[in-house]
Amino acid sequence: MIDRPSPNFGPRRDGLRPSIVVLHYTAMSSAEAAIQRLCDPEAQVSAHYVVCRSGAITRLVAEDQRAWHAGEGEWRGQQDINSRSVGIELDNTGDHPFPEPQMAALEGLLQRIMERWDIAPENVIGHSDMAPGRKSDPGPRFDWTRLARQGLAAQAGYEEGPGAPDCTLFRRIARDAGFTADVDHETLLAAVRLRFRPHATGPLAPEDFTPLGHAALWT
Template sequence: MPFEATTNCACEYKPSPNFGERKNGRKVDMLLLHYTGMDDDAQALDWLCNPESAVSAHYFLHRDGSILQLVDENERAWHAGSSHWKGEEDINSCSIGIEIANAGHEDFAEKQLDVLHMLCMDIIARHGIPNYRVLGHSDVSPGRKVDPGPKFPWKQLAAAGVGHWADPDPMGVGRFFQLGDEGQPIQALQSMLAIYGYNVPITGVFDAQTETVVRAFQLHFRPERVDGVADATTISTLYKLNASLPKL
């Protein structure tokens, strides 16, 4: 069914059949960014509009910077899949999803990023989305997804008003924690990750799930080295991000 324009940005419409109602009257308070993981824009777009795929997004951003709206913002697009953030598992019902045409191994073109910035700012303003709830698919689905990937310029966008950021301290020698470590420092690390929103049990054991979540955190906030080791820089960056969250 045709739908009216939602965004104030120039776009065309290619409705996807893959959507439903937002559940329990959930309002939008999150913006989730993805990459398509494909070399060809048309192939990725066809997949998002194929009823057999059971996936979609609200917007599709071509490599040349042109925008397509696939699902009305009032509807629940199927872009997050199995996901979790701050205790919430139905991320599709609370989010707007943008699929960015990018294979994952390529740089994002400046023109594409300029348009993405405008689209994100428009969505954020209309829905009142806080900067710390502009996230990547990898944040809400650690290990299962890695998009929008290590080449995505989170710092650049955050400086322009899209997303949350804290400059990491220089990497160097310092205490670190890794798979198999146990104790109160691990419990503190897990607590800080959970406070920010990541799905990690607070057990005091640096297990495989904790390592996966640390990798997801690094992918977004410390992409210079994504190894799942909670080194001093990773921990200090997490601390600074949590310290800048609003006090409830």
């Protein structure tokens, strides 16, 4: 663990403590470039950690403090995600796979954070989950299935979706799964697909329901 303290933080509001982990990609040329920006007081952005492609971890903000990484958004009906979360930036431009050393380091870091703050796997999310349409990180190349297998993210469902997909039903089930941001149907569908079916296209399909729960929800 390397410490590079950022000045961009403050106290968590209203006595809140971390109950969510938000994963990002840096979308910059290198981890060092990202760290410099996250430590620049004029940028007014930060995160708690940056995980380099080599697996090196840099800590910028203490976990009990409020880093400025999430911005506007909502998860499970809760806003001010910065006060409720730990933010992890992954050194990635968004268009290439996340290398093994980086994923292994992230897994170890996630496990420790989740144990310290008693965070449920269902509350390990991407920036795109809480800010649909506004953010797309950690992007389509991120391996959520790998995290889920280790209990570090929500398990996706596997049962066949409804034969006649209905947008209103999809919205209700997606909200129950945590996607509560106030966005239109197309934006919500895109966010759910980015998380669970990143290469899917076209109109709402039975397969879009499958990862969000079980058949009893739509039968």
